[in-house]
Amino acid sequence: MAEVVTNGGVSVNELPFAQDRTRAWRELREAGEVVVSGQEVILTSAAAVELAAKAPETFSSARAFDRLGSPVPMIPIAIDPPDHTRFRRILDPFFGPKRMAEREAELRRQASELIDAIVAKGECDVVSDLATPFPTQVFLTLFGLPLTDRDRLVRWKDAILEFTDPGSVEPTPEVLTHAAELFAYLTEHISNRRSDTSGSDMLTALMTDTDAGAMTDIELLGLCFMFVLAGLDTVTSAVGFALAKLATDTQLQTRVREDFSLIPAFIEDLLRVDGPVPFAPRVTTRDVVVADQLIPKDTTVMMSYGSADRDPRRFQNPDDIDLDSRNVHFAFGRGPHRCLGSHLARLELRIILEEWHSRVGDYAVAPGGSPQVKWPAGTLTLNALPLKVKPA
Numbered sequence: 001m002a003e004v005v006t007n008g009g010v011s012v013n014e015l016p017f018a019q020d021r022t023r024a025w026r027e028l029r030e031a032g033e034v035v036v037s038g039q040e041v042i043l044t045s046a047a048a049v050e051l052a053a054k055a056p057e058t059f060s061s062a063r064a065f066d067r068l069g070s071p072v073p074m075i076p077i078a079i080d081p082p083d084h085t086r087f088r089r090i091l092d093p094f095f096g097p098k099r100m101a102e103r104e105a106e107l108r109r110q111a112s113e114l115i116d117a118i119v120a121k122g123e124c125d126v127v128s129d130l131a132t133p134f135p136t137q138v139f140l141t142l143f144g145l146p147l148t149d150r151d152r153l154v155r156w157k158d159a160i161l162e163f164t165d166p167g168s169v170e171p172t173p174e175v176l177t178h179a180a181e182l183f184a185y186l187t188e189h190i191s192n193r194r195s196d197t198s199g200s201d202m203l204t205a206l207m208t209d210t211d212a213g214a215m216t217d218i219e220l221l222g223l224c225f226m227f228v229l230a231g232l233d234t235v236t237s238a239v240g241f242a243l244a245k246l247a248t249d250t251q252l253q254t255r256v257r258e259d260f261s262l263i264p265a266f267i268e269d270l271l272r273v274d275g276p277v278p279f280a281p282r283v284t285t286r287d288v289v290v291a292d293q294l295i296p297k298d299t300t301v302m303m304s305y306g307s308a309d310r311d312p313r314r315f316q317n318p319d320d321i322d323l324d325s326r327n328v329h330f331a332f333g334r335g336p337h338r339c340l341g342s343h344l345a346r347l348e349l350r351i352i353l354e355e356w357h358s359r360v361g362d363y364a365v366a367p368g369g370s371p372q373v374k375w376p377a378g379t380l381t382l383n384a385l386p387l388k389v390k391p392a
């Protein structure tokens with residue numbers, strides 16, 4: 001008989017992610033495959049995470065998102081199959097590689113503008129000068145919204161994400177104000193599109209141009225909200241980790257600069273070693289046994305995609321980036337909720353790394369700068385990445 005999982009003596013919020021991610025992941029994994037942290041159960045191995053991510057009838061994402069009490073459904077993450085399947089059928093074609101490639105030229109132009117400004121200064125904070133503005137502009141561009149709204153969108157998003165971070169309990173009045181402003185902003189634009197459907201943006205297309213049935217206004221609002229929360233900080237994080245790795249590993253920097261065809265493999269294994277999303281929540285709908293441990297019904301389970309991605313039983317030399325590995329990582333998740341924006345994210349990262357290495361020569365972390373991630377947090381993101389850069 002499986003034993004009910006008991007406290008593994010680990011407190012995830014106290015793991016040393018800020019200082020040393022490799023040590024933090026090792027400490028978590030050593031606590032066990034299924035381990036209790038506070039009120040939650042953490043799945044740490046690749047096998048356990050895979051099992052839970054692919055069993056949505058037992059590990060419910062919808063139940064996990066009830067806690068946020070969002071006034072609109074967070075589509076599609078807060079919906080379980082079978083309803084979830086309808087949304088993915090509508091959405092997947094819009095976020096596929098072909099549709100994304102149609103935007104490449106415009107996104108490349110915007111990335112090069114941001115990078116040219118950095119080269120002109122000779123130094124930058126990658127996080128605030130490039131990794132934050134770029135994905136925000138991408139969202140505005142895809143949805144046909146004015147780029148001049150970029151900075152207020154960043155402010156709204158930051159305030160709301162702070163509330164969704166682990167440990168926060170009640171939204172502050174400031175968070176509620178920012179959430180209301182973001183809803184009002186998105187609602188107004190959705191309603192404008194309803195009255196004028198001549199645009200070629202994604203919002204208009206989602207209203208009108210789908211084989212699987214168009215989305216309602218409230219569903220579109222939920223999707224836009226979800227995009228802002230899931231598709232901005234994740235890319236910010238990955239851009240930061242990518243340039244931090246290359247800035248400190250001059251050999252790899254030279255290889256990438258001399259051969260852009262290595263960039264996709266670098267992106268994939270970077271996402272494995274330093275994935276932006278450390279944990280994804282589910283709630284159990286019944287008692288379930290994982291790795292000989294009984295997890296009772298109604299337990300909040302955190303699937304650790306980050307820990308799975310460093311699991312030595314799945315990956316050789318799990319803490320190192322290997323451009324030849326072809327590792328199939330967990331950074332975009334598994335199962336029905338696998339990242340909707342993975343093709344977009346890959347495109348954004350490839351554009352940034354190509355434009356960066358076309359315009360920037362040698363670069364290194366500025367003296368005194370020792371980039372750290374904020375922890376605890378929902379996304380692992382560098383606080384700042386000060387670089388000294390030379391023109392190419």
Ligand code: HEM
Pocket residue numbers: 053061075076077078088095226227230231232234235238275276277280281305330331332333334336337338339340341342344345
């Ligand atoms: C490097 C960047 C990104 C990473 C690492 C990432 C990671 C993830 C992960 C791990 C999940 C699964 C969560 C779960 O199992 O609960 C997910 C889901 C999702 N992501 Fe991403 N993401 C990234 C970029 C984006 C972008 C650019 C978008 C914009 C559209 C996006 C939209 C979504 C959505 C809508 C879902 C929910 C899918 C569903 O429930 O069916 N993501 N992402």
